[in-house]
Amino acid sequence: MKFTSLKLSAGIAKTQLLSKPRQTLVAMLGVTFGIGMFIALISMMTGLNKLTEDLAMTSSPDIRMYYDISPDRKSIAEFINPQGLTITHHQKPKNESLKVRNAKQIAEQIRKRPNVKGASILLNSQVFYNYGPVQLNGTIAGVDILEEDKLFDLTHKMKEGRIENLISNPDGIIMGTGLAKKLRAKTGDRVVITTPQGFTQTLKIVGLFQIGIGIVDNTRSYANLSTVQTILQKDKSFITDVNVKLYDYTKAKELAPVLQKDFGYKAEDWETANATLLVGAIIRNIITYAVSITLLIVAGFGIYNILNITIHNKMKDIAILKAMGFSGPDVRSIFMIQSLVIGFFGSLMGLIFGLVFSYLISLAPFNGGDIISITHLPVNFNPLFYVIGIVFGVATTAIAGYMPSRKAAHVDPIEILRG
Amino acid sequence: MKTEVLRATGITKYFYEPEKFQVLKGIDVQVNKGEFVALVGKSGCGKSTLMYVLSTMDTQYEGELVVAGEKLKNWSQNQLAAFRNKHIGFVFQFHYLLPEFTVLQNIMIPALKLNRWQESEVEERAYTKLKMLGMQDHALKVSAKLSGGQQQRVAIARALINEPDIIMGDEPTGNLDSYNTQLVFDIFKELTDVYHQSIIAVTHDEEFAAKSSRIIEMADGKIIH
Numbered sequence: 001m002k003f004t005s006l007k008l009s010a011g012i013a014k015t016q017l018l019s020k021p022r023q024t025l026v027a028m029l030g031v032t033f034g035i036g037m038f039i040a041l042i043s044m045m046t047g048l049n050k051l052t053e054d055l056a057m058t059s060s061p062d063i064r065m066y067y068d069i070s071p072d073r074k075s076i077a078e079f080i081n082p083q084g085l086t087i088t089h090h091q092k093p094k095n096e097s098l099k100v101r102n103a104k105q106i107a108e109q110i111r112k113r114p115n116v117k118g119a120s121i122l123l124n125s126q127v128f129y130n131y132g133p134v135q136l137n138g139t140i141a142g143v144d145i146l147e148e149d150k151l152f153d154l155t156h157k158m159k160e161g162r163i164e165n166l167i168s169n170p171d172g173i174i175m176g177t178g179l180a181k182k183l184r185a186k187t188g189d190r191v192v193i194t195t196p197q198g199f200t201q202t203l204k205i206v207g208l209f210q211i212g213i214g215i216v217d218n219t220r221s222y223a224n225l226s227t228v229q230t231i232l233q234k235d236k237s238f239i240t241d242v243n244v245k246l247y248d249y250t251k252a253k254e255l256a257p258v259l260q261k262d263f264g265y266k267a268e269d270w271e272t273a274n275a276t277l278l279v280g281a282i283i284r285n286i287i288t289y290a291v292s293i294t295l296l297i298v299a300g301f302g303i304y305n306i307l308n309i310t311i312h313n314k315m316k317d318i319a320i321l322k323a324m325g326f327s328g329p330d331v332r333s334i335f336m337i338q339s340l341v342i343g344f345f346g347s348l349m350g351l352i353f354g355l356v357f358s359y360l361i362s363l364a365p366f367n368g369g370d371i372i373s374i375t376h377l378p379v380n381f382n383p384l385f386y387v388i389g390i391v392f393g394v395a396t397t398a399i400a401g402y403m404p405s406r407k408a409a410h411v412d413p414i415e416i417l418r419g
Numbered sequence: 420m421k422t423e424v425l426r427a428t429g430i431t432k433y434f435y436e437p438e439k440f441q442v443l444k445g446i447d448v449q450v451n452k453g454e455f456v457a458l459v460g461k462s463g464c465g466k467s468t469l470m471y472v473l474s475t476m477d478t479q480y481e482g483e484l485v486v487a488g489e490k491l492k493n494w495s496q497n498q499l500a501a502f503r504n505k506h507i508g509f510v511f512q513f514h515y516l517l518p519e520f521t522v523l524q525n526i527m528i529p530a531l532k533l534n535r536w537q538e539s540e541v542e543e544r545a546y547t548k549l550k551m552l553g554m555q556d557h558a559l560k561v562s563a564k565l566s567g568g569q570q571q572r573v574a575i576a577r578a579l580i581n582e583p584d585i586i587m588g589d590e591p592t593g594n595l596d597s598y599n600t601q602l603v604f605d606i607f608k609e610l611t612d613v614y615h616q617s618i619i620a621v622t623h624d625e626e627f628a629a630k631s632s633r634i635i636e637m638a639d640g641k642i643i644h
Contacts, residue, residue: 008531011531018519320509322476325505414476418467
C-alpha cells in the first residue's frame with residue numbers, strides 16, 4: 001500500500017477517534033488498567049523475588065563443599081561374598097569424620113579458578129547456648145573472620161561491635177541478633193557453649209550481626225577457627241566446610257558438579273541449598289503473568305467489542321469509501337490504525353499508571369517480622385518491564401483489532417448502498 | 420463522431436437467493452460523452468442491478484463491460500476500486516457523506532486517495548466545485564449539519580472532484596423535495612450541457628427522466644425502449 005493511502009487512512013482514523021472522545025478514552029482505559037496492573041504486579045513480585053534471592057545469597061555461599069555422610073555403604077558381607085545375595089538388616093552408619101581433608105589446599109586451588117571471587121574454610125558445629133537457665137540449640141562457625149568478611153560483607157551487617165574484635169579476643173563470639181535476643185544477652189555478656197560431645201566453653205559476646213533471615217540470625221554465631229577447634233577438641237586441620245563465592249553467581253549450578261568431581265567432596269550450589277525459598281519466586285512469577293495476561297485479554301475483548309460496534313455504525317461510511325475507490329486494505333488500515341492508536345496511548349498511560357502505582361507500593365510500610373528484616377515492600381523498577389508492557393499492550397490491541405478490521409475490509413458496498 | 424465512455428454488451432446476471440432467477444437478460448447499453456441517460460422501469464425490473472454492474476462494484480455477471488476504454492473483465496476488487504476512484508463518480512439516493520468530516524474534507528477525500536494533485540491544489544479544486552454548486556459558504560461546516568438538499572449537492576461535488584469519465588446515480592433525487600429535485604436536475608443538466616459530463620442515473624421520477632437526453636426503459640431484465 002502506498003504511503004499516501006496510509007496517510008489518508010490515518011487521517012480518517014484520527015477524525016473518527018476524535019469525534020467520539022469518550023468511547024476512545026474508555027477503550028484506552030481498558031488497556032491502561034491492564035498494562036498498569038501488569039507493571040505494578042511484576043515490579044512488586046520481582047522485587048520480592050530479588051529480595052529473597054539476595055537474602056539467599058547473603059546467607060549462603062554460592063557453592064558449599066562439605067563431607068556428605070553417605071547412608072548407603074557396602075556391608076562387610078558383600079565384600080567377602082560379591083557373587084552371592086547378601087541382605088544386611090538395620091545397617092548403622094559408620095563413625096565418619098566430617099573433616100574435609102586438605103581444606104586449605106582445596107581453598108587455595110579453587111581461588112585460582114576463573115570467576116571465583118573467594119574461598120574460605122570454616123568449621124561448623126551444632127552447639128547449645130546456655131545463658132543463665134536458658135538453653136538454645138544453634139550452630140557455631142569457626143572462621144577466619146577477615147576471609148569470611150570478604151565473602152559475605154559481614155562488616156556492613158554488624159549491629160553492635162566490630163568484626164576485628166574477634167581477632168583481639170581469642171574467646172570472643174559474634175552472635176546473630178535473634179539468638180542474642182532469645183538469650184537476653186548483650187555485647188560483653190558471657191555465654192556457655194555445650195557441644196554435642198559434651199564439652200563446654202565460656203565465650204564472650206564481642207559483637208552482634210544481622211543478615212536479615214530469621215533462620216540465620218536466630219541460630220548462628222561466629223568465632224575464631226582455633227577457638228571452635230579447641231571447643232570440639234579437634235586438631236588444627238579439622239575443617240568441615242569450604243565456602244566459595246563467585247563473581248557471577250548464576251554460574252554456580254554449572255561449577256558445583258565440576259568441583260565435586262575434582263575434589264571428591266559434596267559441592268552444593270546456592271540454588272539447591274535454598275530451593276524452598278526460590279520455589280516461592282517461581283510461583284510468584286506464574287501468578288504475575290497469569291493475572292497480567294488475564295487483564296490484557298479482558299482489555300483486548302473490550303477493544304474488539306468497541307471496534308465491532310464502531311464498524312457496525314460505520315457501515316455506510318465503509319460502503320461509500322469502497323464505492324469511491326478505497327480498497328479492502330485501505331479500509332482495514334483505517335480501523336487497524338484506530339485500534340493501534342488506542343493500544344499505544346492506552347499502554348503509554350498504563351506505563352505511567354504502573355510507575356505511579358509501584359512507587360506508591362514501594363512507600364507502603366511492611367514489617368517482615370522475625371523472618372526477614374524489611375521495613376517497606378521491595379519494588380523492582382526495571383525498565384525492561386515497561387518495554388514488555390508497551391509491546392504487550394500494542395500486540396493485544398493489534399490482535400483484538402485485526403478481526404473487526406478484516407470484517408470491515410470485506411464489506412460488500414452494494415448491500416449497504418442499495419438500502 | 421461521438422466519444423463513447425461506457426459500453427456494455429450482453430450483460431446477463433442471475434440471483435441465486437432464494438432461488439435461481441435471471442435478473443438481467445443480455446443487456447446492451449452504450450453511453451457517449453456528454454450524454455445524460457436516465458434508466459427507468461418498474462420496481463424489480465433490474466435497473467438498479469444493471470447500474471451496479473455498470474458501476475464495477477458488482478462483478479458477478481456475464482457479458483462484456485468497457486468503461487473509459489478499459490475492458491473490466493477479471494479485474495481484482497482492489498484494481499476495480501482504484502479504477503472507480505479515477506473514472507467513476509457516484510451520487511446515491513442518500514448522500515453518504517462522512518458525518519465527522521467537514522464539507523470540504525468530504526469532497527477532498529476521493530482526490531487525496533487518487534493522489535494526482537497536491538493537497539493544496541485538491542483544496543482549490545474542491546472550492547471550485549462548491550462554488551459551481553453554490554455551496555462555497557458551507558465549506559467548513561460539518562456535513563451532518565446541512566439540510567438534505569445541501570448534502571446532496573455536496574455529494575455531487577464529491578462525485579465530480581476527480582473529473583470522472585462518467586457519473587452514476589442511483590435515485591439521486593429519490594429522497595429530495597420537489598425544489599431540491601429541480602435543483603439537482605438543473606445541476607445535472609448544466610454538467611452535461613456546459614461541461615460535457617456523461618451521466619447515467621436510475622430514477623423513478625418520470626419528470627426527472629423526461630428532462631434527460633435519453634431514456635432507457637427496462638422491464639423484466641430487458642431493455643424495452
